[in-house]
Amino acid sequence: MYGEITPFEVHVEDSVLDDLRQRLASTRWPDQIPGSGWERGADGDYLRALVDYWRDDFDWRAAERVQNTWPQFLTTLDGARVHFFHVRSPHPEARPLMLTHGWPSTPLEFLKVIGPLTDPTAYGGRAEDACHVVAPSLPGFGWSLPTTESGWHPGRIARAWLELMARLGYERFAAHGTDWGSVVSTEMAREAPERLAGLHLALLVSGLRPRDGVLTPEEEHQQQANEALRASELGYVMLQSTKPQTLSYALADSPVGQAAWIAEKLRSWTDCDGDLESVLTKDEILTSVTTFWATGTGGSSGRLYHEARLAALGSTPRQGRIGVPTAVALFPRELYPTSRRIASEHYNIVRWTPMARGGHFGAWEQPELLVADLRAFLAGL
Template sequence: MLGGDDVLPFEVDVEDDVLTDLRRRLKHTRWPDQIPGSGWERGTDGGYLRTLIDYWHDDFDWRAQERTQNAWPQFVTTLDGARVHFFHVRSPHPQARPLMLTHGWPSTPLEFLGVIGPLTDPTAYGGRAEDACHVVAPSMPGFGWSLPTAESGWHAGRIASAWLELMRRLGYERFVSHGTDWGSVVSTEMARQAPERVAGLHLTLLISGLRPADGVLTPEEEVQQQANDALRGTELGYVMLQSTKPQTLAHALADSPVGQAAWIVEKLRGWTDCDGDLESVLSKDEILTSVTTFWVTGTGGSSGRLYYEGRVAAVDSVPRPGRIEVPTAVALFPKELYPTSRRIASEHYDIVRWTPMARGGHFGAWEQPDLLVTDLRAFLRGL
């Protein structure tokens, strides 16, 4: 039984009847119609999705994916009343420094499996011992094996407080934090709440909507802002739904694995640097391991609630303090959402490293693990 400050070992082990029910539902999917000749412009393309679902039903080996996950040490604990699952992989190198990796939506710490080895044991991957890290990669409350949250109020600020407690519970008083998507927001909140404990921030996505203090954009920033506004015009439907009426969507996601897959796959394709071919950067197994994790844990709806909690917290909170003074590195993957300029970012963060990456999108660690590891190592050496 989990309680208090207990930290208990954990392994993924889904019951057979859950997987049997999943296959039954996949077999008896009720498919929608689709306008002839249309593709992804209206949402998830039915042709691609049917191919993916056929693979899910006929060929996907969930037990193999369990073994891959369970090869890394995992734990569960209770933080501020919520169950939290996390990977905690200690380096064999004694001088290793603690590094927290926080994912976003629609993702889990599975996004980081490709970087855990090189970060914790760099000499086994052609790196140097002095680059070693102890890695902590939690599942956000309401995501994956953290299971659904049981109360309201789990916004980024509360998650940041929980993460600070988690790192203290694991014996790490001072650490570096890497974040992507909502993980960037949570990492920023940790730096805001406890700058003495966060030695550095490494981010791939800055908080959306940053503006210069004088309100004046350069011509280059104007072009960037126009592109961001155009993207928001076609991309923010999921934000509006999950930040206002997430429970309506939750009913559909809890009942239909194909609906869950469609909701996630459209974002994976749209947000990765894949030129329209999702499987050029993520395999079917990687895609379906993520989707299956949301399905078997019943967290399709609870993960989306983060947007609702973030909106309510923003409305109810006092104005945020100013510039983040923790040393901050930004890895600029070319297909990342809503980029800003270094000039604007520097008014809000202590930017010490700004690295345009050769390729990659919103899921940098998943898409381009080698590039992310290289940039993290360079940032850590400079701290």
């Protein structure tokens, strides 16, 4: 029924897991130029070791138990199924906080921060820092399952998120976003600024420029570094923005293809010095990959790029300054950074925090740093 909220637990049928193991065992591996490593994409030696572990040792049932530790629900928003974590704090004065992930991710990215945010006294914090946490799966991602119609761009998702929070009884709340979650959270602040108490971002909308078009020498150097990164990293964006359906056949049919598509980005975008498993364990990586595989959302998650391009959202900043108080957590290996001066022309920046370490998946890589910055920001609102 439209508007109904029903409890949910993750459970994948044995037949799906059996099929997965059979596909892993019968993988047809491509050749690779000797010694090329990760230079041309996912490294075959690493991927073979990961797949061996996935097939023989990875315990999906244990991963399910971890996810099901936290209350999860399903609802329908604007015709789309949406899965979300909703964890209420034991502290009655807790602030509502929405966490929105990006690609190639799910709310699993936030599991390490839910406990400290909702029950800070159990983690050495103060009761006044407590939050009620809502962390939804973007439409077309994970347990929200594939979208069934076009038009699910960040603006539409933002309106759905505003409806979700109202449905849960949160008329005013703070929002944290990373990757597409930053874009969606920004759109919420644009759509209903009176409902956003604060905006906390780990990635600013790509392509911010000063109003007068003039860059300082430091900003010019930063811009050149961003352009060099785009030249080597933007292929996935072009593919998913233009022809996402073509890619979806490979992702839906080959679990190794799905693992390669995700693992290569995890390694490139984390602060890991080339050693992905120094920041994320095999189990964490494979829990994420298996979620996309079991839900068949490898292709549908990529459609968000196509929808954003059609709606002209996400690739370039929209006009109009965001007035909601905004904090930016600057993880050193985050993609496409900008200066506080430029950001302040587009957002009401009240907090700007250079982090000691971390990359594109801050909550996953450095949960303690993210929690500390969120607490400080929310306390100052």
